[in-house]
Amino acid sequence: MDFHSKEEHLSSTIHIVSERKQEGYKPKSFYKLTSEHIGYRILKNNMGWNEDGGLGKDEQGRSTPIKVSIKQDKLGIGNKVQKSSTQTVSSPTTPKLSKRQKLYLKHTLKKREERIKEIVYK
Structure with a gap:
């Protein structure tokens, strides 16, 4: 494969894969645990975790936190969200008021x- 520039070579899939196979490779982390996080304190104090190593007996496991996302659709398995084109202002359970009640x-x-x-x- 011919590369025209060093940047082209460094961004190529071949270079990235071969770099990851090298001994002692650590992926770049965009999210860093600090001592303010409860998970960090539990791992460090109660489980003897080493900040420079990964999880597990031989420190071969995950070394960076798993990205967390907030679940928005909390309706349950198999439930399909019905999207309506119009929004309802009042619910059908709102009782109708008589003229006297409205005046009051x-x-x-x-x-x-x-x-x-x-x-x-x-």
Whole structure:
């Protein structure tokens, strides 16, 4: 394979794979554990973990944390999310108010507003 530049060679798959096969290769970590993390403290203090080595008896295991993502669809297995094109403002369980109830509610809210204004602008 012919490479026109050093950058081309360094970014090639062949170079990256051969580099990873070398003895003592450690992948670059974009996420570093610090002593502020509870997981770090548990591994270090309770399990005798060495920060420079990986997990496991011979320190051959994972040396960087697994990326975590927050699960948004918490509906359960097999449940399909129904996406509606319109949004509903009121739920079907909201009871309908009679004219008398509406008037009472309006009057109560008006009194409450007046009391708030009186307290704020005293």
